[in-house]
Amino acid sequence: MTAYLLKRLIIAALTLVLASMVVFAVMEVLPGDPARLMLGLNASAEQVEALRNQMGLNAPLMLRYLHWVGGLLNLDFGRSYTYSVPVIDLVRERIAVSLPLALIALALSTIIAIPVGVFSASRQGRAGDTLAMGAAQLGVAVPNFWFALMLIYLFAVWLRLVPAGGFPGWGAGIWPALKSLILPAIALALPQAAILGRVARSALIEVLNEDYIRTARAKGLPYRAVLWRHALRNAMIPVLTILGLQFAFLLAGTIIIENVFYLPGLGRLIFQAITQRDLIVVESIVMLLVAAVILINLLVDFSYAIVDPRLRGRQ
Amino acid sequence: MTMRIDLPEETIAGVLAKALGNRSFLVGLIITLLIVAVALVSFVWTPYDVTKLVIADKTQPPSWAHWFGTDHFGRDILSMIMVGARNSIAVALVAVGIGMGIGVPLGAFAAARGGLADEALMRVNDLVFAFPALLSAIMITAIFGPGAVNAIIAIGIFNIPVFARVARAGALAIWPREFILAARAAGKGMTRITVEHILPNIATLLLVQGTIQFALGILAEAGLSYVGLGAQPPMPSWGRMLFDAQTRMVTAPWMAIFPGMAIVVTVLGLNLLGDGLADILDPKSRRRR
Numbered sequence: 248m249t250a251y252l253l254k255r256l257i258i259a260a261l262t263l264v265l266a267s268m269v270v271f272a273v274m275e276v277l278p279g280d281p282a283r284l285m286l287g288l289n290a291s292a293e294q295v296e297a298l299r300n301q302m303g304l305n306a307p308l309m310l311r312y313l314h315w316v317g318g319l320l321n322l323d324f325g326r327s328y329t330y331s332v333p334v335i336d337l338v339r340e341r342i343a344v345s346l347p348l349a350l351i352a353l354a355l356s357t358i359i360a361i362p363v364g365v366f367s368a369s370r371q372g373r374a375g376d377t378l379a380m381g382a383a384q385l386g387v388a389v390p391n392f393w394f395a396l397m398l399i400y401l402f403a404v405w406l407r408l409v410p411a412g413g414f415p416g417w418g419a420g421i422w423p424a425l426k427s428l429i430l431p432a433i434a435l436a437l438p439q440a441a442i443l444g445r446v447a448r449s450a451l452i453e454v455l456n457e458d459y460i461r462t463a464r465a466k467g468l469p470y471r472a473v474l475w476r477h478a479l480r481n482a483m484i485p486v487l488t489i490l491g492l493q494f495a496f497l498l499a500g501t502i503i504i505e506n507v508f509y510l511p512g513l514g515r516l517i518f519q520a521i522t523q524r525d526l527i528v529v530e531s532i533v534m535l536l537v538a539a540v541i542l543i544n545l546l547v548d549f550s551y552a553i554v555d556p557r558l559r560g561r562q
Numbered sequence: 563m564t565m566r567i568d569l570p571e572e573t574i575a576g577v578l579a580k581a582l583g584n585r586s587f588l589v590g591l592i593i594t595l596l597i598v599a600v601a602l603v604s605f606v607w608t609p610y611d612v613t614k615l616v617i618a619d620k621t622q623p624p625s626w627a628h629w630f631g632t633d634h635f636g637r638d639i640l641s642m643i644m645v646g647a648r649n650s651i652a653v654a655l656v657a658v659g660i661g662m663g664i665g666v667p668l669g670a671f672a673a674a675r676g677g678l679a680d681e682a683l684m685r686v687n688d689l690v691f692a693f694p695a696l697l698s699a700i701m702i703t704a705i706f707g708p709g710a711v712n713a714i715i716a717i718g719i720f721n722i723p724v725f726a727r728v729a730r731a732g733a734l735a736i737w738p739r740e741f742i743l744a745a746r747a748a749g750k751g752m753t754r755i756t757v758e759h760i761l762p763n764i765a766t767l768l769l770v771q772g773t774i775q776f777a778l779g780i781l782a783e784a785g786l787s788y789v790g791l792g793a794q795p796p797m798p799s800w801g802r803m804l805f806d807a808q809t810r811m812v813t814a815p816w817m818a819i820f821p822g823m824a825i826v827v828t829v830l831g832l833n834l835l836g837d838g839l840a841d842i843l844d845p846k847s848r849r850r851r
Contacts, residue, residue: 262688269689273701384837388777388829390784393804393822400811400818411811499694503785507808517700518789533697541692 255548324531345512355436364447386441395434412509450482491547495540587838593831601647610638621814631816642798654779661721669729687723695720703791713792732764766843773836
């Protein structure tokens with residue numbers, strides 16, 4: 248098992264380094280001079296050149312890359328050109344919206360999907376299964392931002408139960424803050440739950456056809472116990488894979504959903520940064536999200552080993 | 563000579579009969595053909611001209627004259643959805659083409675060569691997968707500016723590792739077969755075996771994946787257009803229509819409802835088609851059902 252974990256760890260680290268190079272290279276070729284941007288159009292060429300030197304923009308490519316990576320490792324992402332504050336402060340403030348949103352959505356999606364998957368698998372081919380899988384089929388086809396608009400129309404415009412958008416901040420109390428995250432979380436979660444439910448169902452059905460399930464039934468275990476204890480555990484590998492992918496997708500998905508609900512999260516920040524050409528902010532957020540995705544995939548790989556003892560013996 | 567091993571004792575007639583008996587496939591096919599037909603019809607006829615702004619008719623609710631209502635410029639929503647279908651289909655189709663065109667040769671090559679080439683491909687795959695599609699799209703549009711073409715590139719790039727992975731996995735399963743051994747004994751090279759024996763045998767896998775990626779491409783395009791990174795006005799696109807609708811949810815909800823339903827129906831149709839195809843073409847999934 249150590250060999251397996253070590254290999255995954257090395258691959259993750261390698262991917263992270265390559266990804267940082269890609270992000271850095273992309274930002275290098277982008278048009279727009281940050282020094283010029285900070286000083287405005289009226290600055291003289293000498294002033295711009297002086298600031299470029301001061302910002303280290305004239306240093307050799309490799310040096311600037313190492314400097315940037317070194318900064319990232321120390322959580323020093325540099326200063327935003329437009330906000331004139333350290334990027335880390337912006338990120339810290341915004342992540343307090345995006346991360347809870349993604350986590351609530353992930354929890355919601357799992358809470359809905361696993362029971363639906365188990366329900367469907369245990370009634371394979373019957374009316375309940377057909378209905379649930381029909382709903383899932385529909386759920387997969389719904390774009391989350393459109394679903395969000397419909398939710399706003401129903402719950403905020405019509406029923407006036409929750410705010411249509413905006414975020415009061417965690418300082419305003421847990422409940423008002425949570426209340427403005429409910430609709431966005433549902434909008435993110437339901438389409439994901441549809442995918443997860445389908446995966447859970449087909450993984451379970453595959454497992455339920457295995458011999459050891461028949462053995463468990465034959466020794467007199469009730470169906471319910473077999474289903475939840477034996478089958479579900481063995482069906483967890485594909486479910487975990489999808490969960491990992493989904494968390495990555497949810498993090499990216501928040502980018503769009505935050506724009507629907509005017510939530511001050513990382514997604515709003517990255518769009519503002521793009522339009523204002525605040526590249527250091529764009530670069531930092533992209534790198535942060537990519538690192539999160541790589542880390543999650545690594546955790547998923549590790550969790551395989553926990554869920555599936557067979558993997559522990561394998562290289 | 564190519565060999566088919568996917569459907570051992572099945573004839574074309576047999577597959578057809580199975581297709582006609584598969585509800586998911588039939589419904590999916592009908593919806594997909596309908597959407598394609600609507601997109602094609604929009605080239606020669608739409609109920610109203612989508613390039614003409616009729617301010618007197620702005621934000622009209624659905625009526626006999628305008629089935630799906632009108633937008634804030636007085637344009638007919640139904641006509642815009644018809645024209646928008648072109649954009650969605652074109653973007654998703656080309657993106658799938660990019661993914662297949664580059665991903666399948668890469669995957670097939672990696673499977674044929676194995677070793678270092680294979681390992682390198684899988685690592686590059688990991689790298690691309692680390693960038694959520696939307697994120698890479700944002701980066702690409704940040705470099706080249708927003709537009710339909712850049713949306714295609716962004717979605718297409720994300721499709722490459724998907725097809726590379728499917729092609730590789732499919733090819734790896736075929737290589738140890740006896741008829742491949744026979745082909746090698748006959749002196750055929752790696753490339754020739756791949757083209758003549760491997761590709762025909764993984765074609766059904768690729769077709770199913772292609773349908774899924776097509777549906778995902780339509781969703782991705784809508785998302786990009788919605789945040790302003792896809793097709794630019796005045797070209798009608800479903801995502802853009804939803805963006806315009808967002809600030810008018812209270813006064814003109816139909817502006818959001820119908821373009822969204824167009825996306826849902828299209829994606830649903832493609833997904834049903836993909837599911838049905840997988841059932842018909844893959845003997846294993848039939849048993850599982």
